Amino acid sequence: MLNKVLFFDDDINWVKTLDVYFKDSKIELCHVTIIEDIRAQIIKDPTFNIVIIDISNPRRSILEVIRYIKLNVPSVKMILTVSDIKILNKLGLTGGALIKLGVEDVVVKPYSKEILIKSINGIKQFETWKTLKNLNEEEDDQEEIVREPDDHFTGVKLENYISGSINVFDLYIRTMRNNYIRIFHRGKKFNRQKIEKYQFKEKIEYLYFKTADRGTYINFTNKLLEKMVDKDLNVSKKAGLVKEVSEIYIDEIFTKGIDAQIVSEGESVCRNVYNLIQEDDILFELLEGYLNLEKSFRSHLFGTMFFSSVICKNVEWASENTVEKTCLGAMLHDIGILKLPEIFKTLSVKAMTAQQLVQYKNHPAAGVEMLAKFPSISEPVKQIVYQHHEMADGSGFPNGLPGIRIFPLARIVALANYFSNYIVEKKMAPKQAIHEFVMERNTMIKFDQALIKSLIIGFIKKGKT
Numbered sequence: 001m002l003n004k005v006l007f008f009d010d011d012i013n014w015v016k017t018l019d020v021y022f023k024d025s026k027i028e029l030c031h032v033t034i035i036e037d038i039r040a041q042i043i044k045d046p047t048f049n050i051v052i053i054d055i056s057n058p059r060r061s062i063l064e065v066i067r068y069i070k071l072n073v074p075s076v077k078m079i080l081t082v083s084d085i086k087i088l089n090k091l092g093l094t095g096g097a098l099i100k101l102g103v104e105d106v107v108v109k110p111y112s113k114e115i116l117i118k119s120i121n122g123i124k125q126f127e128t129w130k131t132l133k134n135l136n137e138e139e140d141d142q143e144e145i146v147r148e149p150d151d152h153f154t155g156v157k158l159e160n161y162i163s164g165s166i167n168v169f170d171l172y173i174r175t176m177r178n179n180y181i182r183i184f185h186r187g188k189k190f191n192r193q194k195i196e197k198y199q200f201k202e203k204i205e206y207l208y209f210k211t212a213d214r215g216t217y218i219n220f221t222n223k224l225l226e227k228m229v230d231k232d233l234n235v236s237k238k239a240g241l242v243k244e245v246s247e248i249y250i251d252e253i254f255t256k257g258i259d260a261q262i263v264s265e266g267e268s269v270c271r272n273v274y275n276l277i278q279e280d281d282i283l284f285e286l287l288e289g290y291l292n293l294e295k296s297f298r299s300h301l302f303g304t305m306f307f308s309s310v311i312c313k314n315v316e317w318a319s320e321n322t323v324e325k326t327c328l329g330a331m332l333h334d335i336g337i338l339k340l341p342e343i344f345k346t347l348s349v350k351a352m353t354a355q356q357l358v359q360y361k362n363h364p365a366a367g368v369e370m371l372a373k374f375p376s377i378s379e380p381v382k383q384i385v386y387q388h389h390e391m392a393d394g395s396g397f398p399n400g401l402p403g404i405r406i407f408p409l410a411r412i413v414a415l416a417n418y419f420s421n422y423i424v425e426k427k428m429a430p431k432q433a434i435h436e437f438v439m440e441r442n443t444m445i446k447f448d449q450a451l452i453k454s455l456i457i458g459f460i461k462k463g464k465t
């Protein structure tokens with residue numbers, strides 16, 4: 001699909017640069033140098049799908065235009081450009097405010113052609129399923145053998161796969177190593193009977209899609225989950241879905257890195273986790289059962305997010321907003337590890353050499369540095385990432401802050417992070433591990449006592465149901 005971009009920037013020289021950027025691209029560009037002209041252009045031509053607004057000269061009229069777009073053409077994706085991030089604060093455009101206004105990305109000037117094009121394409125890429133039409137319905141959905149390496153595919157447990165009536169990407173079953181059968185095509189009807197046909201031959205536990213479609217899967221599943229909040233769907237089904245989408249999200253972010261769209265998907269994942277956690281006490285038991293004790297980066301991150309949500313649920317001062325921020329902070333807390341050699345993803349602190357330890361202790365700062373480019377990630381989330389190894393007794397890093405000076409949401413993630421590692425190290429189910437954990441006096445002084453209580457309450461409540 002061709003992107004049609006409407007562009008406002010009152011810096012004539014910069015507009016000239018853009019003309020060069022877009023000269024041979026497939027993007028159709030129309031630029032205006034007077035902010036009020038945006039409205040007129042949109043009315044004149046409703047086929048623009050992206051509007052880029054420069055806010056380097058902040059003024060009220062810009063905000064009015066942004067609100068106008070959000071209200072009247074919500075399908076248009078908005079990107080802001082700015083010469084200095086501080087201007088966003090001046091306009092009150094931080095974190096949630098940007099999302100509320102429908103802004104999907106902020107790009108800092110001077111930006112390269114690649115960065116801008118990535119921002120434009122990135123925004124569309126996960127959402128193309130929304131414009132899918134069921135074409136050629138009559139035509140049979142032919143199956144096809146595909147031989148490609150396993151790492152080109154991502155599996156979803158069949159019981160956790162949820163489809164709309166139309167497949168939003170090609171779906172496969174795996175027959176053996178590096179061998180797949182494409183059983184559904186994108187745009188064709190999903191049909192469970194077809195899977196059952198294969199079930200006769202052998203048990204199918206997973207459905208696969210191309211790893212390249214992971215972003216689409218996350219976006220699509222998030223949207224479905226949002227719609228399901230009030231629906232009377234089986235709790236275990238919902239829990240399975242949330243777990244699946246969270247883990248696939250973690251895979252995406254930790255193999256492909258972050259960009260603006262993946263950040264906003266993370267917020268949806270966290271909202272879904274939050275809604276789920278609120279629902280039912282048996283959920284705790286359910287999700288606990290889903291945690292696995294294998295030492296992998298993905299389960300560590302999911303565990304940290306899960307325990308953070310449990311703690312938040314039992315903390316009086318935590319609001320919906322707090323839980324979502326904490327949950328996102330938990331999911332991203334170790335993002336700085338991506339800057340270190342691969343081995344750090346699973347290496348335990350105890351096994352590190354002195355030199356490795358020095359490198360490792362830099363990961364909170366490296367994480368914040370990576371997130372600095374994303375103004376839509378709020379300050380609290382960045383603080384969580386920066387302080388998730390600070391300990392109440394001052395023994396943590398990077399700054400050895402005493403408890404009182406540690407950001408409250410970072411204290412939650414610090415405890416969840418520690419406990420998530422603890423259950424893996426002890427190879428114990430969380431319920432069992434919590435008993436031992438609270439007996440360790442030297443460890444207990446490292447955390448906020450009220451938060452330890454909140455974590456324990458999560459387990460007790462469950463025991464009563």
Ligand SMILES: [Fe+2]
Nearest residue numbers: 333334388389
């Ligand atoms: Fe960490």
Ligand SMILES: [Fe+2]
Nearest residue numbers: 304333334417
């Ligand atoms: Fe961690």
